Amino acid sequence: MTNGKKSPMTRIQQKNRQLILDGALGVFAGNGFRGATIDQIAQAAGLSKPNVLYYFRSKDEIHKTLLTRLLDMWLAPLSRFDPDGDPLEEVLTYVRAKLHMSRDYPRESRLFANEILQGAPHLTEVLEEDLKTIVDRAVVVIAAWMDQGRLAQVAPHHLIFSIWSMTQHYADFDVQVRAVLGPGHDPFDEAEQFLDQLYRKMLAV
Amino acid sequence: MTNGKKSPMTRIQQKNRQLILDGALGVFAGNGFRGATIDQIAQAAGLSKPNVLYYFRSKDEIHKTLLTRLLDMWLAPLSRFDPDGDPLEEVLTYVRAKLHMSRDYPRESRLFANEILQGAPHLTEVLEEDLKTIVDRAVVVIAAWMDQGRLAQVAPHHLIFSIWSMTQHYADFDVQVRAVLGPGHDPFDEAEQFLDQLYRKMLAV
DNA sequence: CGTGACCCTGACCAATTGGTCAATAATTTC
DNA sequence: GAAATTATTGACCAATTGGTCAGGGTCACG
Structure with a gap:
C-alpha cells in the first residue's frame, strides 16, 4: 500500500482504492479540502476510517492522488x-x-x-x-x-x-x-x- | 451586540465589527467556510477570539452577514x-x-x-x-x-x-x-x- | 491444511476548533 | 468622579478530527 504502482496490487487493493477515490471525489468537491473529513470519505466509500488510512497514508495523499x-x-x-x-x-x-x-x-x-x-x-x-x-x-x-x-x-x-x-x-x-x-x-x-x-x-x- | 441595527451602535462596535468582517472576508474567501477558523479571523482582525465572539454570536453569523x-x-x-x-x-x-x-x-x-x-x-x-x-x-x-x-x-x-x-x-x-x-x-x-x-x-x- | 502475507477494526490519542464564562479593564453618562 | 454600561481576555470545555496501533480475521498458495 506504500507504493503507488509496483507489484500490480491485489484485486482487493484495486477495488478499495477505487472506492475511496470515488467517495473522496464527491466529498472534496462538495466541501473543499479542509472541509472534507476522513470519516465522510470512509462513509462515502463504505469503509471504516482506519481502513481508508490503510490504503492511503493520509488525507493529503488521497487528495493529491485525485488531483493528479x-x-x-x-x-x-x-x-x-x-x-x-x-x-x-x-x-x-x-x-x-x-x-x-x-x-x-x-x-x-x-x-x-x-x-x-x-x-x-x-x-x-x-x-x-x-x-x-x-x-x-x-x-x-x-x-x-x-x-x-x-x-x-x-x-x-x-x-x-x-x-x-x-x-x-x-x-x-x-x-x-x-x-x-x-x-x-x-x-x-x-x-x-x-x-x-x-x-x-x-x-x- | 445582539441586534444588527437597532440603537445605533457605539463607535467601538462600528469599528470592531468592520475589522472582523474585513478580516473574515479574506479568511473565508481563501479557505472556504469550513476551512476558516475563528482564530484566523480574530488574527486577521487584530482581536482576540473571545472578543470576536463578543461582536458576532458565531462563525455562521459572521459568514451570513458577509454574504448578505x-x-x-x-x-x-x-x-x-x-x-x-x-x-x-x-x-x-x-x-x-x-x-x-x-x-x-x-x-x-x-x-x-x-x-x-x-x-x-x-x-x-x-x-x-x-x-x-x-x-x-x-x-x-x-x-x-x-x-x-x-x-x-x-x-x-x-x-x-x-x-x-x-x-x-x-x-x-x-x-x-x-x-x-x-x-x-x-x-x-x-x-x-x-x-x-x-x-x-x-x-x- | 498450514503459513505467511494481506486485510480490517475497536479503542485510543493529541491537536484543533467553536464556543462559554467569570473576572477585569475601559468608557460613557449623569 | 462614581455608577452603570460596554469592552476585553485568560482559562476552560466538549466535540471533532487526523492519525496510530495492537490484535484478530481472511485470503492465496504450496
Whole structure:
C-alpha cells in the first residue's frame, strides 16, 4: 500500500482504492479540502476510517492522488488541436468536449475549481509548467490560423480562458444556473447551442 | 451586540465589527467556510477570539452577514440596464462593471464562488427569489432589444451567464490565469479588450 | 491444511476548533 | 468622579478530527 504502482496490487487493493477515490471525489468537491473529513470519505466509500488510512497514508495523499489523475483527463482535449483541420470546427469541437466534461464530470470540475480558488497550494508547479506548456502549444496553433486569415484575430490566451470559464461555469455554478433558469430547462443543452453561436460569430473571418 | 441595527451602535462596535468582517472576508474567501477558523479571523482582525465572539454570536453569523452585504453590491449592476439606452453599449458597460468588480473586489468574488460551489447552503432562497427576479427583469429588457432588431438574437439567460463566468473567472482563477499567461501581462487589461471585441461581434445585428 | 502475507477494526490519542464564562479593564453618562 | 454600561481576555470545555496501533480475521498458495 506504500507504493503507488509496483507489484500490480491485489484485486482487493484495486477495488478499495477505487472506492475511496470515488467517495473522496464527491466529498472534496462538495466541501473543499479542509472541509472534507476522513470519516465522510470512509462513509462515502463504505469503509471504516482506519481502513481508508490503510490504503492511503493520509488525507493529503488521497487528495493529491485525485488531483493528479484528474489533471491528465482535464487537460487532454487541449492537446488535440489538429493544425491541418478546419480551424473553426477544431475550436468548436474543443468547446463541445469541455462542455460535455462539465456535464459528465461535474465533481471533477468542482474539485479543480476548489483547488484553484484556494490558490492552488498543491498545483502551482503543475500549473506553471505542464499547463502553461500545453496552453502555449495550443496558442501557437491558434495564432497560426489567425495569421493565415482562417480565424478572426483575438487574443488566443483569452480565447482559451473564455472557453474554460464558460464551460466550467455550468458545472461549478450549477445551482445558480438552475435557480436562475427555473424548472423546464436543460442548461447543458441550451449552453451547447449558445456557445456554438457565440464562437461562430466571434471567430468568423 | 445582539441586534444588527437597532440603537445605533457605539463607535467601538462600528469599528470592531468592520475589522472582523474585513478580516473574515479574506479568511473565508481563501479557505472556504469550513476551512476558516475563528482564530484566523480574530488574527486577521487584530482581536482576540473571545472578543470576536463578543461582536458576532458565531462563525455562521459572521459568514451570513458577509454574504448578505456582498449580495447587494454584487447584483446591483444588473439592475442598471436602461431600456432607452444604446443596447450594445448598455451590455458592454455591464461587462466592464463586472470585470472591474472582479479586479477590485476579488475576495468578494471568491467568497461568492466558494458558497455556490458548495451548493449554496446559505443562499438557495436568495438565489431562487431575489436573483431570479433581477435576472428575469434584465432578460425582458434584453429580449425586447433583440425583438426590435437592435441586438443579435441569442439566449438572454446564457448571455448573462457568459458575462458572469468570464468576468469572475479572472478573480476566481487568478492564479491559473497568471500561471498560464506568464509574467509581463495585465490579465484584466487584456480581458477588457477581449471581452469588448467578443460582445461586439456576438451582439452586432 | 498450514503459513505467511494481506486485510480490517475497536479503542485510543493529541491537536484543533467553536464556543462559554467569570473576572477585569475601559468608557460613557449623569 | 462614581455608577452603570460596554469592552476585553485568560482559562476552560466538549466535540471533532487526523492519525496510530495492537490484535484478530481472511485470503492465496504450496
